Amino acid sequence: TDTHTAPAARRLPADLPQRIQHYIGGTLVDSVDGATFDVLDPLTNETYVHAAAGKKADVDAAVVAATEAFENGPWPRLLPRERSRVLHKVADIVESRDARLAELETFDTGLPITQALGQARRAAENFRFFADLIVAQADDTFKVPGRQVNYVNRKPIGVAGLITPWNTPFMLESWKLGPALATGNTVVLKPAEFTPLSASLWAGIFEEAGLPEGVFNLVNGLGEDAGDALVKHPDVPLISFTGESRTGQLIFANAAPYLKGLSMELGGKSAAVVFADADLDAAIDATIFGVFSLNGERCTAGSRILVERSVYDEFVERYAAQARRVVVGDPADPATEVGALVHPEHYAKVMSYVEIGKHEGRLVAGGGRPEGFPHGNYVSPTVFADVKPDARIFQEEIFGPVVAITPFDTDAEALALTNGTRYGLAAYVWTNDLKRAHNFAQSIEAGMVWLNSNNVRDLRTPFGGVKASGLGHEGGYRSIDFYTDQQAVHITL
Numbered sequence: 001t002d003t004h005t006a007p008a009a010r011r012l013p014a015d016l017p018q019r020i021q022h023y024i025g026g027t028l029v030d031s032v033d034g035a036t037f038d039v040l041d042p043l044t045n046e047t048y049v050h051a052a053a054g055k056k057a058d059v060d061a062a063v064v065a066a067t068e069a070f071e072n073g074p075w076p077r078l079l080p081r082e083r084s085r086v087l088h089k090v091a092d093i094v095e096s097r098d099a100r101l102a103e104l105e106t107f108d109t110g111l112p113i114t115q116a117l118g119q120a121r122r123a124a125e126n127f128r129f130f131a132d133l134i135v136a137q138a139d140d141t142f143k144v145p146g147r148q149v150n151y152v153n154r155k156p157i158g159v160a161g162l163i164t165p166w167n168t169p170f171m172l173e174s175w176k177l178g179p180a181l182a183t184g185n186t187v188v189l190k191p192a193e194f195t196p197l198s199a200s201l202w203a204g205i206f207e208e209a210g211l212p213e214g215v216f217n218l219v220n221g222l223g224e225d226a227g228d229a230l231v232k233h234p235d236v237p238l239i240s241f242t243g244e245s246r247t248g249q250l251i252f253a254n255a256a257p258y259l260k261g262l263s264m265e266l267g268g269k270s271a272a273v274v275f276a277d278a279d280l281d282a283a284i285d286a287t288i289f290g291v292f293s294l295n296g297e298r299c300t301a302g303s304r305i306l307v308e309r310s311v312y313d314e315f316v317e318r319y320a321a322q323a324r325r326v327v328v329g330d331p332a333d334p335a336t337e338v339g340a341l342v343h344p345e346h347y348a349k350v351m352s353y354v355e356i357g358k359h360e361g362r363l364v365a366g367g368g369r370p371e372g373f374p375h376g377n378y379v380s381p382t383v384f385a386d387v388k389p390d391a392r393i394f395q396e397e398i399f400g401p402v403v404a405i406t407p408f409d410t411d412a413e414a415l416a417l418t419n420g421t422r423y424g425l426a427a428y429v430w431t432n433d434l435k436r437a438h439n440f441a442q443s444i445e446a447g448m449v450w451l452n453s454n455n456v457r458d459l460r461t462p463f464g465g466v467k468a469s470g471l472g473h474e475g476g477y478r479s480i481d482f483y484t485d486q487q488a489v490h491i492t493l
């Protein structure tokens with residue numbers, strides 16, 4: 001449609017790195033065997049940089065550096081206030097470079113620049129939040145009158161392995177780095193291989209903020225090489241993982257022989273439930289944003305919309321019209337609302353679901369590559385109506401700008417549909433009936449529910465999924481708990 005802008009000539013960000021390296025023990029290094037992998041520009045699918053392809057030997061070196069920093073370095077022994085100061089400095093630096101970060105993230109991922117900017121600011125806020133939390137941290141003491149005083153000695157665990165996905169890379173890295181470092185651990189980060197560019201900035205940011213050498217280490221590489229070696233390393237007692245449920249299952253099994261601490265933020269197929277009494281204007285705006293923001297490459301995307309029958313036809317018509325107005329364009333253009341998907345492999349996957357959807361539902365918007373975009377990983381915002389609950393596009397995570405709309409007649413049916421997938425990450429409920437809103441929300445099998453609201457995060461609340469969407473919750477003090485041991489010390493009086 002005419003709201004789609006033609007892609008401008010490809011402009012490369014200034015000062016792109018010549019190559020992307022590991023960062024081990026305070027030094028930028030190539031892989032031991034010199035291996036690299038190609039990183040693609042999502043607008044041209046041409047290689048724009050080579051990144052070091054880490055294997056076991058590289059992970060081993062990073063774990064040695066992190067172990068040395070944990071056992072003999074100052075970081076785990078600093079006062080919380082001292083660590084907090086460093087983390088606030090990290091936040092200041094990230095904030096001051098938000099435009100550059102957004103530029104690089106947009107270039108590497110294809111995310112719309114205005115949304116990438118929001119993610120950069122959220123990364124700074126993640127550091128600030130845990131910097132504050134660690135100073136306010138209080139632990140329990142218990143008194144048995146006349147007999148004992150018992151207290152909790154909270155301590156960092158050691159080397160934390162952090163494995164992250166490509167959808168909002170820098171922000172998701174910060175969500176793990178913030179609490180892992182605030183609590184005094186040292187880390188080895190393995191970022192996603194589709195998008196290693198923004199992660200390469202951490203080394204400079206941490207050096208400038210005064211983080212001691214060896215506390216932060218970065219190993220790039222493929223999941224089955226570098227990620228796998230980190231998961232199977234005997235000296236890495238913790239793995240915090242965000243990615244696909246299938247990968248999570250594999251990591252769970254691979255970590256089992258070592259009985260590692262695991263935190264898993266996995267996939268989703270979250271429902272937005274719209275009752276007839278809802279504010280339809282607000283519900284439409286929010287559910288459009290809920291699945292098309294971040295190119296639909298969002299774990300908490302509201303990728304199924306369930307609509308009460310009496311407003312169903314009106315909703316579908318208005319929703320489809322609004323989806324057609326979503327502006328697809330060059331990710332670097334501030335007017336763009338949906339950019340290019342991250343990688344040709346992911347593009348092929350999303351496009352295959354678009355084709356499947358044409359047999360499973362009624363196509364009312366989009367349905368393939370937008371006109372005027374012959375190259376790059378562009379997908380029109382795509383809407384299928386009348387989707388049955390056994391359809392693959394209802395059950396499986398697509399992770400792109402594709403949404404399934406399904407009618408319902410009763411609250412009970414809406415609940416069964418909401419809970420009728422293997423996932424349980426998020427849900428969104430739209431109704432003006434107060435009692436129904438709370439009763440319905442509390443019956444949903446999902447880690448997070450938003451009532452009459454978009455996905456707005458309060459960093460103190462639990463974040464995470466149930467069922468196939470995750471294991472354990474982070475957010476607020478839960479993150480502090482994951483990255484620390486709480487040792488009980490008992491004293492007889």
Ligand code: NAD
Nearest residue numbers: 164165166191192223227228243244247265266267268299
């Ligand atoms: P992915 O599982 O393919 O990869 C995630 C990370 O795991 C990458 O760094 C990858 O290299 C690594 N990896 C792959 N195989 C591995 C192995 N065998 N051992 C160790 N590491 C391995 O996921 P993705 O495609 O990068 O990300 C998209 C997925 O992430 C979606 O399912 C999305 O819902 C999910 N996600 C979840 C959340 C959340 O908070 N719940 C947030 C963002 C993304």
